Amino acid sequence: MLKVIGVRFKEAGKIYYFDPGEWRIERNDAVIVETVRGIEYGNVVLGIRHVREDEVVLPLKKVLRVATEEDVKTVEDNRRAAREALGICEEKIRAHGLEMKLVDAEYTFDRNKIIFYFTADGRVDFRELVRDLASVFRTRIELRQIGVRDEAKMLGGIGPCGRILCCSSFLGDFEPVSIKMAKDQNLSLNPAKISGLCGRLMCCLKFENDVYEESKRLLPDVGERVLTTRGEGRVVLLNLLERKLQVELNGSRTLVECTLEEIQTDSSRDHSRQASGTFQ
Structure with missing residues (x-):
């Protein structure tokens, strides 16, 4: 078993596991960790726990430190700089006449890279744009095309x-x-x-x-004959969320609403007869 914490880098982002080492870390703490993108600031959403090795991607990187007030200030400065960079990049896109829509920009914590996210209908040749942006920001530039869901x-x-x-x-x-x-x-x-x-x-x-599938598994199908407390009839409508059904009683057009506990299906009656040793 491995000792880990779960860290998110965005509010609703994916959770990544890190080795807390000797640090005393609790849920909602902020930490500085090393990722494939470089040094990053993240929020702990899963406190220290033990997981199996097959549940994590090895090798597990260690937490560098618990974030300080100075680190929080750095993150805020990076966010302000990213907003300014967004406007500059939009101007450069227009200047190069590229068919792409800029969505967001972000700096890595150590300012080693700035990432621009964009959408486009097809492939975009942005090599000249990258060179132009690199000359302005003097850091590594990454343009990442994303989908409409992202x-x-x-x-x-x-x-x-x-x-x-x-x-x-x-x-x-x-x-x-x-x-x-x-x-x-x-x-x-x-x-x-x-x-x-x-x-x-x-x-x-x-x-x-999953909730609907479970309800469908428990409830009879539309058209199936059931026995209710008011008589026998045919299922005409299902309310999957409340796990109720409407039954049209035999010999009339009267509709009655029943819960799962108030009905007996043909299959359940057959099972009951077999269990009691009686057959008809």
Whole structure:
């Protein structure tokens, strides 16, 4: 087992494991660590714990130190400098006539590199732009093309549900979302109804899907015959979230709403007869 802490470098970013060494580190502390991008400042979201070796990427890098007030000041200075760099880069993009939309910019903690994030419809030849920016900032330049989902995560916003976007508030990673998930949740397949601000299928279709799948597994199918406290009938509608169903009673068009505990399906009745040793 390895002793680790979990660190995030962005509010809703991916969690990375680091070796805390001899430092006494608790959740919500800020730390300085070494990453593939260089020296970085991050926030501890998972306190010291022990995990199996197959759960981490080895070799595990150690925490350099717990962040000081001076480190916090450096981070704020870097953010102000990145905002200024964003405006300069936009001017350079216009000057070079490139078909790209600049989204964000950030300095690494040690100012060893500045990263510009952009979106574009296709490939962009930005070699001249990089040389131009390097002559202005006198540091390493990286231009990183991102997708529309990443853009929404960086910029944030309010989703169709009226809440802050999931991707910018708590989702660490994007997972594949399919139209089948919308069908399973009995949602309208109108793209405007099931798409987020990014224009892609809403992320909540994925992380809410497990609840719907579990409910579908427990509830009978539409069309299945069940026995209720008010008589036998056929299932005509399912409420997967509340785990309720509407049943049309035999010999009438009366609809009754039942919970899972108030019904008995054909299969459950057969199982009950076999368990008691009676067969009909």
